[in-house]
Amino acid sequence: MAHISGTANITAADAIFMHRALELAAQGVALATPNPMVGAVLVRKGKIIGEGFHTYEGMRHAEIVALEAASKQPPENFGGIVGGVFKLDKNTEAASGVLTPEALNANAFMESDAARGATLYVNLEPCCHKGRTGPCTNALILAGVKRVVAAMQDPNPAVAGRGFKHLRAAGIEVVTGLREAEARRLVEPFAKWIVSRRPLVTLKSALTLDGQLVLPHARSSRSHRKPRARRPLDNGWITSLESRAEVQRMRHASDALLTGIGTVLVDNPLLTDRTGLPRRRKLLRVVMDSRLRLPLKSQLVQTADNDVLVFTLASENSPKARALRAAGVEIVHVAGRGGKSDLRAVMAELGRREILSVLLEAGAKLNSAALAAGIVDKMRVFLAPKIAGFQGIAAARNGFQAPCELHNVTMAQFGVDFAIEGYLHDVYRTG
Ligand SMILES: NC(=O)c1ccc[n+]([C@@H]2O[C@H](COP(=O)([O-])OP(=O)(O)OC[C@H]3O[C@@H](n4cnc5c(N)ncnc54)[C@H](OP(=O)(O)O)[C@@H]3O)[C@@H](O)[C@H]2O)c1
Numbered sequence: 001m002a003h004i005s006g007t008a009n010i011t012a013a014d015a016i017f018m019h020r021a022l023e024l025a026a027q028g029v030a031l032a033t034p035n036p037m038v039g040a041v042l043v044r045k046g047k048i049i050g051e052g053f054h055t056y057e058g059m060r061h062a063e064i065v066a067l068e069a070a071s072k073q074p075p076e077n078f079g080g081i082v083g084g085v086f087k088l089d090k091n092t093e094a095a096s097g098v099l100t101p102e103a104l105n106a107n108a109f110m111e112s113d114a115a116r117g118a119t120l121y122v123n124l125e126p127c128c129h130k131g132r133t134g135p136c137t138n139a140l141i142l143a144g145v146k147r148v149v150a151a152m153q154d155p156n157p158a159v160a161g162r163g164f165k166h167l168r169a170a171g172i173e174v175v176t177g178l179r180e181a182e183a184r185r186l187v188e189p190f191a192k193w194i195v196s197r198r199p200l201v202t203l204k205s206a207l208t209l210d211g212q213l214v215l216p217h218a219r220s221s222r223s224h225r226k227p228r229a230r231r232p233l234d235n236g237w238i239t240s241l242e243s244r245a246e247v248q249r250m251r252h253a254s255d256a257l258l259t260g261i262g263t264v265l266v267d268n269p270l271l272t273d274r275t276g277l278p279r280r281r282k283l284l285r286v287v288m289d290s291r292l293r294l295p296l297k298s299q300l301v302q303t304a305d306n307d308v309l310v311f312t313l314a315s316e317n318s319p320k321a322r323a324l325r326a327a328g329v330e331i332v333h334v335a336g337r338g339g340k341s342d343l344r345a346v347m348a349e350l351g352r353r354e355i356l357s358v359l360l361e362a363g364a365k366l367n368s369a370a371l372a373a374g375i376v377d378k379m380r381v382f383l384a385p386k387i388a389g390f391q392g393i394a395a396a397r398n399g400f401q402a403p404c405e406l407h408n409v410t411m412a413q414f415g416v417d418f419a420i421e422g423y424l425h426d427v428y429r430t431g
């Protein structure tokens, strides 16, 4: 249960406006990365006067987008433009450290009185440091915002409570912890990455009720090899259309997909985000392939466009490596560990590339290795009401060998399937 601090005066309206801020934040999916998804709502006299969300390309933080939107409102919505810039006292200036004339000019909205006396609802603590943009705390103070309701503290060590402190020092009432669980879930890839510089890894798997990862003969029906006669049971798909649509949404929300060469050789997957929704960076398709068995004719290679990355133990200069590179595939040599590529080193490299989230969609072997290496943060298992009825590739026997227990478990239904989700550890506490 989240602890709400700052005031006992939380109203039902506060929860509703925070819900709206969270909704806005979520509109930054695939657009905010590698920044966190943030949404902001400005409310004055019970009415929303401005709102916005952050996208990386848009530069401006959600708070600034909301302030600007408020300043563009017709005067009758906020009681007239009075003009003049809010004066900072010495303490505020000292606490912020940065208050340049450029920052003031850039924030022309402060000349309007639109947000004076307003409450800001935001899912993440406003920043107080000068990154690509000026500190949001300054802008809020200058705009005359009276109260800030934030769902959670910023996990970024450069902020981590300093934003709240800065606002409070300027006399702004600060309330934190409202709808915190939802907020933490929304920014968890950022939280994991900003602290550990490693991406958040979600193991996604589809299982039959008898714990199988494949259906009989599915192995050849979708392969690039010669197709065999199709069997019933959804052409080899374990899960329903609805589950597969949800997996597409999961892909859309991820910076990278990770699979093993075993899956590529059997399924010949595309591993693309087919939601059709905008994303600022291409979904990176990553394959673990120690011996560079990736076929040049595979769909992955055929569609490679600076978005396919292969980690291998093989030489980066072999004829096969050169052929793959010529086809647009990036080959990265990775250190070995017990004859297998070191998955921790792979995560470090992906983190270095500002990959915040990885969706692991592999077969039994890589799933098992990933769990054993401790790189998996959460699991989402889609259980389909089907019995494979054969001893093919059992998740229990081959894929989930490392014993583990999930926490914060939730369940959702997609068509006839149930998706069970849980965490292997608290992603806010990984170092
Ligand atoms: N139901 C589901 O959710 C689901 C999802 C995906 C796949 N599948 C099924 O799973 C089957 C394939 O299973 P699979 O286990 O063979 O494939 P996999 O786990 O996707 O790939 C395994 C291969 O990855 C390579 N690899 C590279 N580095 C590794 C490392 N550090 N640890 C472990 N492996 C590493 C190994 O080959 P090298 O040694 O040559 O590198 C290994 O044989 C297919 O039938 C597919 O349909 C099911």
Ligand SMILES: [Zn+2]
Pocket (backbone or CB within 6 Å): 061, 063, 126, 127, 128, 134, 135, 136, 137
């Ligand atoms: Zn900011």
